Amino acid sequence: MDERAALGLLSDELEGAGDDAAVVDGLVVTTDMLHERTDFPDGTTRYTAGWRAVGASLSDVAAMGAPATAAVAAYAAPTFDRDELLAFVRGARDVCDRVDAEYVGGDLDGHDEFTVSTTAIGRTDDPVLRSGARPGDVVCVTGTLGRSAAALRLFERGRVDRANDLFQFEPRIAAGRTLAARASAMMDSSDGLARSLHQLAEAGDCGFAIESGRIPIDDGLRDVSDGDDALELATTFGEDFELVATLPEAAVPALREATDASLSVIGSVRERADGITMDGETLADRGYTHGD
Amino acid sequence: MDERAALGLLSDELEGAGDDAAVVDGLVVTTDMLHERTDFPDGTTRYTAGWRAVGASLSDVAAMGAPATAAVAAYAAPTFDRDELLAFVRGARDVCDRVDAEYVGGDLDGHDEFTVSTTAIGRTDDPVLRSGARPGDVVCVTGTLGRSAAALRLFERGRVDRANDLFQFEPRIAAGRTLAARASAMMDSSDGLARSLHQLAEAGDCGFAIESGRIPIDDGLRDVSDGDDALELATTFGEDFELVATLPEAAVPALREATDASLSVIGSVRERADGITMDGETLADRGYTHGD
Numbered sequence: 001m002d003e004r005a006a007l008g009l010l011s012d013e014l015e016g017a018g019d020d021a022a023v024v025d026g027l028v029v030t031t032d033m034l035h036e037r038t039d040f041p042d043g044t045t046r047y048t049a050g051w052r053a054v055g056a057s058l059s060d061v062a063a064m065g066a067p068a069t070a071a072v073a074a075y076a077a078p079t080f081d082r083d084e085l086l087a088f089v090r091g092a093r094d095v096c097d098r099v100d101a102e103y104v105g106g107d108l109d110g111h112d113e114f115t116v117s118t119t120a121i122g123r124t125d126d127p128v129l130r131s132g133a134r135p136g137d138v139v140c141v142t143g144t145l146g147r148s149a150a151a152l153r154l155f156e157r158g159r160v161d162r163a164n165d166l167f168q169f170e171p172r173i174a175a176g177r178t179l180a181a182r183a184s185a186m187m188d189s190s191d192g193l194a195r196s197l198h199q200l201a202e203a204g205d206c207g208f209a210i211e212s213g214r215i216p217i218d219d220g221l222r223d224v225s226d227g228d229d230a231l232e233l234a235t236t237f238g239e240d241f242e243l244v245a246t247l248p249e250a251a252v253p254a255l256r257e258a259t260d261a262s263l264s265v266i267g268s269v270r271e272r273a274d275g276i277t278m279d280g281e282t283l284a285d286r287g288y289t290h291g292d
Numbered sequence: 293m294d295e296r297a298a299l300g301l302l303s304d305e306l307e308g309a310g311d312d313a314a315v316v317d318g319l320v321v322t323t324d325m326l327h328e329r330t331d332f333p334d335g336t337t338r339y340t341a342g343w344r345a346v347g348a349s350l351s352d353v354a355a356m357g358a359p360a361t362a363a364v365a366a367y368a369a370p371t372f373d374r375d376e377l378l379a380f381v382r383g384a385r386d387v388c389d390r391v392d393a394e395y396v397g398g399d400l401d402g403h404d405e406f407t408v409s410t411t412a413i414g415r416t417d418d419p420v421l422r423s424g425a426r427p428g429d430v431v432c433v434t435g436t437l438g439r440s441a442a443a444l445r446l447f448e449r450g451r452v453d454r455a456n457d458l459f460q461f462e463p464r465i466a467a468g469r470t471l472a473a474r475a476s477a478m479m480d481s482s483d484g485l486a487r488s489l490h491q492l493a494e495a496g497d498c499g500f501a502i503e504s505g506r507i508p509i510d511d512g513l514r515d516v517s518d519g520d521d522a523l524e525l526a527t528t529f530g531e532d533f534e535l536v537a538t539l540p541e542a543a544v545p546a547l548r549e550a551t552d553a554s555l556s557v558i559g560s561v562r563e564r565a566d567g568i569t570m571d572g573e574t575l576a577d578r579g580y581t582h583g584d
Contacts, residue, residue: 003400006372013381014397022396024362027319033366033401033409070316074325074409080298089305104314105306107409108295109325117366117399117409119323 018203019130020063020187021122028122030060036114041152043160044167046084049116050091051168056190057120058099058171059241063188064129065180066122068101068173073118076111088116091168099173122173126180130203133185133246137269139208140245140252142175142261145193146221146230148239153224166220172243175261179243182251192238192287197276200244207274210267210283235278236287310495311422312355312479313414320414322352327407333444335452336459338376341408342383343460348482349412350391350463351533355480356421357472358414360393360465365410368403380408383460391465414465418472425477425496425538429561432537432544434467434553437485438513438522440531445516458512464535467553471535474543484530484579489568492536499566502559502575527570528579 001009011018021030034040034053044052054071061068073092075085089103096103101120109115133139147166154163172188179186185204189196193215197208217234225233246269247255256263267278276283293301303310313322326332326345336344346363353360365384367377381395388395393412401407425431439458446455464480471478477496481488485507489500509526517525538561539547548555559570568575 001372001374001377003372003402006374006377006400009374009377010381010397010400013378014385014395017397022362022364024394024396027361027413029362029364029396029411029413031364031366031398031409031411033368033399033403033407035368035401035403038402069319070314070321072314072321072323072411074323076325076327076407080293080295082293082298082301085293085298085301086305089302093306102316103306104316104321105302105309106323107325108298108302109327110295110330111325111327111407112405113403115325115368115403115407117323117325119321119364119411121319121321121413 020060023127026123026125028061028064028066028124028127030057031119032056033117041155043155043163045164046087047091048164048167050088051095053116053118054092055095055169055171056241057118058101058173059188059190061120061122062172062176063186063243064124064127065176065186066124066127067177068099068120068122070102070104071096071118071120072104072106073116074107074109076109076115078112080108099171128180128183128186130185130187130200133200133204133206133269135206135269135271137184137246138249138252138265139267139269140247140263140265141216142172142243142263144216144218145189145240145242146218146234149233149237150218150220150224169241171241172261175259176243178259179245179255182247182255183245186243186245189240189242189244190238192236194236194283195285195287196244198285201276205272207270207272208267208276209270210278212279214264214266216264238287312352315419318415318417320353320356320358320416320419322349323411324348325409328405333447335447335455337456338379339383340456340459342380343387345408345410346384347387347461347463348533349410350393350465351480351482353412353414354464354468355478355535356416356419357468357478358416358419359469360391360412360414362394362396363388363410363412364396364398365408366399366401368401368407370404372400391463420472420475420478422477422479422492422495425492425498425561427498427561427563429476429538430541430544430557431500431559431561432539432555432557433508434464434535434555436508436510437481437532437534438510438526441525441529442510442512442516461533463533464553467551468535470551471537471547474539474547475537478535478537481532481534481536482530484528486528486575487577487579488536490577493568497564499562499564500559500568501562502570504571506556506558508556530579
């Protein structure tokens, strides 16, 4: 069974699984595990790893429209180097500070491969789910897509300083809270825009019509790839931790004003039978498969 | 830097670290990572792994005297076998059910070694810390010590059914809540009794005088080892997830009545200068070193 099938199995098995985070008794809880081989390319600093790992979990809290309360991390490595460990903690703490959450430490474990497991906790009595998109709503994304794809290319080219910068991101806690007031459905883009749309469509029994020209492609990605390639990566690479939300069109101007991140309308919600299209062509369900 | 030194570094670095769990804004949060090579001997079923990994985090919540609200787990393995995954989830859910917490799923990750990271969350406005033991208090432990040491011997001898039974344990949430009303200090025994006493002494600036004859050695351990060996393992092996608490002596009878686990008085709190002794001899700070 591949990871995606296994996640499907779990979401059948567990009530509350299958969204970006679980909600129990007013608490939003989400956990992620990342490891060196697949998640931290050569050149990723431990500061960036701390920021990114904890940020990924905070992004899941943001996707529920909740404020973040706290985060923890378990840090596993073959050896514990003082400077690496302190850099990791600094990164974890800085990303928490950015969203007014408290980083409260965690666990250490001796392990062959550098591995990080993070949990973030938020609070809300009124979470925004993946289900709920209504035909006629518009689809928006926060920020830009393709930062992580760009970072990966830069890591490959040895431009590690710039790559590390791009690999750190702002968890969209504040934007998520603002959007929550009007969003009919929301999730983060960690599996890529295309896969996120398929997941929102599945959960909400709807379709989408996306216009490629309106997708906010990150400048960093344009710098390292040509046009078609940039669009493909921005749509499918994922790992970007922006929010994808559906909203009544009339709500967009006020939300755009109130949201601290840029907000791009990239298309509209359609009936399920209309499928998921980009510029009128079917948009395949492809992207990065990992846990969320 | 070894794991213990690294934990010391983190507890200097992070406010709230250094107890069994962190407390932030009325939430108790704790995370643990376990992996096959060091934590799940050959023969450990995935059901037991789910129970034990989630139980270890619930035990940290219990040690703060808090009720448990929810737990999550990240499950990493080279392949995702349907039956193994469902067994893991069943174990995780059963241990949560046992303490009225909700198991809300988690993450999956492809990984060379079977690795589990768990987080448990509880709620309290009045946590019991490791600090606070007062000379004159008695020291108590819940349940029995040595179950996991016995299980390990049984795994080695191929008696896996009995070993799996012993490897599952009752997280002492209910007992922790009862003891919290009067306990001056509390932690769990996951690093072994000897190390727990050293940690309570360090946090509370006190000493301890323990009587070996009062240590509740598990029958399962007596079955697989002789007397001296059993006492040594019960004192230092750890991984038992019982509570070690200090209490006013006068509170013991009522608490013993009210606690759903057995409660053994094993000695008393002394001044720091008296050191930590068992039967009048210095009790060394040795045991299992791992994260908590």
